[in-house]
Amino acid sequence: MTVSTPDDSLLNSEDSGTTSFKRYPVICIDGPSGAGKGTVTWRLAQSLGYQLLDSGALYRIVGLKAFEAGLVSADAKRPIDEEALLQLTQSLDIVFVPNNESGRVDILVNGEAVGEQVRNETIGGYASQIAVFPKVRQALLELQQNMATRSGLVADGRDMGTVVFPDADVKVFLTASATARAERRVAQLLRAGQTADFEAILNTIKARDERDENRTTAPSKPAEDALVLDSSMLDADTVYELVKKQCQDKGIYFNS
Ligand SMILES: Nc1ncnc2c1ncn2[C@@H]1O[C@H](COP(=O)(O)OP(=O)(O)O)[C@@H](O)[C@H]1O
Ligand SMILES: Nc1ccn([C@@H]2O[C@H](COP(=O)(O)OP(=O)(O)O)[C@@H](O)[C@H]2O)c(=O)n1
Numbered sequence: 001m002t003v004s005t006p007d008d009s010l011l012n013s014e015d016s017g018t019t020s021f022k023r024y025p026v027i028c029i030d031g032p033s034g035a036g037k038g039t040v041t042w043r044l045a046q047s048l049g050y051q052l053l054d055s056g057a058l059y060r061i062v063g064l065k066a067f068e069a070g071l072v073s074a075d076a077k078r079p080i081d082e083e084a085l086l087q088l089t090q091s092l093d094i095v096f097v098p099n100n101e102s103g104r105v106d107i108l109v110n111g112e113a114v115g116e117q118v119r120n121e122t123i124g125g126y127a128s129q130i131a132v133f134p135k136v137r138q139a140l141l142e143l144q145q146n147m148a149t150r151s152g153l154v155a156d157g158r159d160m161g162t163v164v165f166p167d168a169d170v171k172v173f174l175t176a177s178a179t180a181r182a183e184r185r186v187a188q189l190l191r192a193g194q195t196a197d198f199e200a201i202l203n204t205i206k207a208r209d210e211r212d213e214n215r216t217t218a219p220s221k222p223a224e225d226a227l228v229l230d231s232s233m234l235d236a237d238t239v240y241e242l243v244k245k246q247c248q249d250k251g252i253y254f255n256s
Pocket of ligand 2: 131
């Protein structure tokens with residue numbers, strides 16, 4: 001698998017011929033679904049001019065492609081062939097393109113745009129099924145780490161601060177009650193003109209939390225040196241200001 005951003009050729013050509021590499025700042029935003037990671041990650045990346053790593057999107061793409069290939073089932077009951085999953089993961093060429101309108105990255109897989117469907121709860125469930133496999137996580141590890149060799153990086157996920165960037169400059173574990181997170185998802189779906197069943201969403205979120213927190217490899221948990229922030233009672237602006245303050249305290253400079 002390869003992952004790139006549109007300006008990679010430029011960045012790589014600057015680096016070519018050198019053996020030393022500059023260490024760029026890394027900010028990790030981990031936490032469960034709906035905690036507000038993507039929102040604060042986007043805003044930080046915009047303010048700082050850093051790249052953004054939406055690691056969940058990588059797992060979502062693998063989950064989607066594995067479902068399309070018949071490797072995972074909707075009810076999560078069928079055993080998964082780890083070797084076939086690894087081969088599929090390695091065959092994917094992923095490009096992230098920041099989208100100012102959605103405040104997320106658009107994704108190209110093997111040259112084709114993947115629609116917003118990849119963000120839905122069903123694909124989130126497939127992602128958490130394939131995310132338990134150590135070989136898949138290993139295949140994704142180095143390419144995630146490589147993203148920090150080109151510029152400053154804000155990385156959003158479950159294991160950014162614990163496994164992928166253990167030496168990161170800033171680590172935040174953003175959480176919120178399952179009820180608050182399900183309410184946010186419902187509001188998000190209604191805003192997008194879709195229907196939303198609160199109980200169904202709450203149950204899916206809880207099932208995904210359970211799988212993510214209890215897997216053996218890279219379970220979702222705060223790094224020992226992470227700032228743990230419960231956003232249940234905080235609006236998105238307050239969360240951003242608190243995370244920004246944490247970054248400043250760790251020596252990261254903001255222009256505004
Ligand atoms: N602190 C907050 N309070 C209320 N809603 C929020 C907050 N942060 C984000 N949101 C909203 O909640 C939804 C989920 O946020 P998102 O950033 O996608 O979470 P995550 O990336 O952790 O899954 C979005 O609709 C977002 O606008
Ligand atoms: N670093 C990461 C990121 C996501 N994932 C998996 O991918 C799923 C989707 O992640 P996501 O970050 O897109 O999900 P949301 O928090 O946006 O709902 C998670 O439930 C995890 O199972 C992971 O295992 N490790």
